[in-house]
Amino acid sequence: DAKTTQPNSMESNEEEPVHLPCNHSTISGTDYIHWYRQLPSQGPEYVIHGLTSNVNNRMASLAIAEDRKSSTLILHRATLRDAAVYYCILRDGYKLSFGAGTTVTVRA
Amino acid sequence: GAGVSQTPSNKVTEKGKYVELRCDPISGHTALYWYRQSLGQGPEFLIYFQGTGAADDSGLPNDRFFAVRPEGSVSTLKIQRTERGDSAVYLCASSLIPGTLDTQYFGPGTRLTVL
Numbered sequence A: 001d002a003k004t005t006q007p008n009s010m011e012s013n014e015e016e017p018v019h020l021p022c023n024h025s026t027i028s029g030t031d032y033i034h035w036y037r038q039l040p041s042q043g044p045e046y047v048i049h050g051l052t053s054n055v056n057n058r059m060a061s062l063a064i065a066e067d068r069k070s071s072t073l074i075l076h077r078a079t080l081r082d083a084a085v086y087y088c089i090l091r092d093g094y095k096l097s098f099g100a101g102t103t104v105t106v107r108a
Numbered sequence B: 001g002a003g004v005s006q007t008p009s010n011k012v013t014e015k016g017k018y019v020e021l022r023c024d025p026i027s028g029h030t031a032l033y034w035y036r037q038s039l040g041q042g043p044e045f046l047i048y049f050q051g052t053g054a055a056d057d058s059g060l061p062n063d064r065f066f067a068v069r070p071e072g073s074v075s076t077l078k079i080q081r082t083e084r085g086d087s088a089v090y091l092c093a094s095s096l097i098p099g100t101l102d103t104q105y106f107g108p109g110t111r112l113t114v115l
Helices: none
Strands: A009-013 A018-023 A032-038 A045-050 A061-064 A070-075 A084-091 A102-107 B005-007 B010-013 B019-024 B031-037 B044-050 B053-056 B065-068 B075-079 B088-095 B110-114
Touching: A009 A018, A018 A084, A018 A102, A032 A061, A045 A061, A045 A070, A070 A084, B005 B088, B010 B019, B019 B088, B019 B110, B031 B075, B044 B065, B044 B075, B075 B088
Parallel strands: A009 A102, B010 B110
Antiparallel strands: A018 A070, A032 A045, A032 A084, A061 A070, A084 A102, B005 B019, B019 B075, B031 B044, B031 B088, B044 B053, B065 B075, B088 B110
């Protein structure tokens, strides 16, 4: 599986935007970029995914670089409930291959 | 609607014992997955079911681990002769359409502690 690189941790203040980077320089043409997050003591939950174009949903936005070698997950207004580990995953099939993710801390 | 449920939520056992972990997927979901998450790490894939059959069991660490899904809904992960290294959170997920990029919905996990 193609690998992703994410910062270990990021901090944000409540109500401010959070930009979570992900590098995936070995991405292949068939890999989709998926983001899941895991809140404390819960299983992971789907956030968003994309292939080439930027994507928006009610939870977040995904900005994908033109060469697809990197992407950024954007939480527009962080809340305390957004404190979680965020995983950037390259996916071309049924399997999810999780890395260590980015631990996001939100300060009140 | 009801999400993926897993029982028990916590299981403490002694080294060498046999354990069973249960997963109830979302109703109607054909695909079911088991993952294992060690402390401080992301989940690791164990096995994938399409209906009743295991389509991919390449993530099972050794032959002490086995999983079944006899009627295509509930699944049981079975671990024989448990070892301390088996201590982890075991996560189950299900998705509607097998073999695709469909969203996987995870349960809360079973925390297994082997003393």
